[in-house]
Amino acid sequence: MSSSTNSTGAPPDPFVFLPQAPALDNTYGAGLIGTALALMLFGLTVHQVYRYFRLYPTDSVYMKTYVVVLLLVETFHIILSLHSCYFYLITNYLQPGAFLVPVWSVNTVPLATGVVAVLSQCFFAHRVWMSLLSE
16 A cells, blocks of 8 residues: 555645634625625615716705715725725735734724715705605
8 A cells, every 4th residue: 555645545635734724704704795795786876876967967066966975985985895805815815813903994994884874864864854844
């Protein structure tokens, strides 16, 4: 019997002595799927903005500016999500120490999320207030 095979007849694993990477499926795998879904929704948002400008050209400059600012903040939010996925899953592939310190984009995502939420809810509150005044 040759020394290059084990008891099952299979050749030995050449990667057995390499350090094991941490499991990413339950942490960054979920982040990657969430980012992919967010990108799909972002595409719908861009389409809605396009339709808004085509269908309502007579809206006030204030409203058009509001829509553009909201789109820009949402674009920044998507860029942050993509950067964090790229940083952890591509740039620092097989470097477990990189997962211990959050990258700047991970720390900035809550701020961008909060700005988008406040802008969206203020718009909704304004629309409710306007509908109550018209009654």
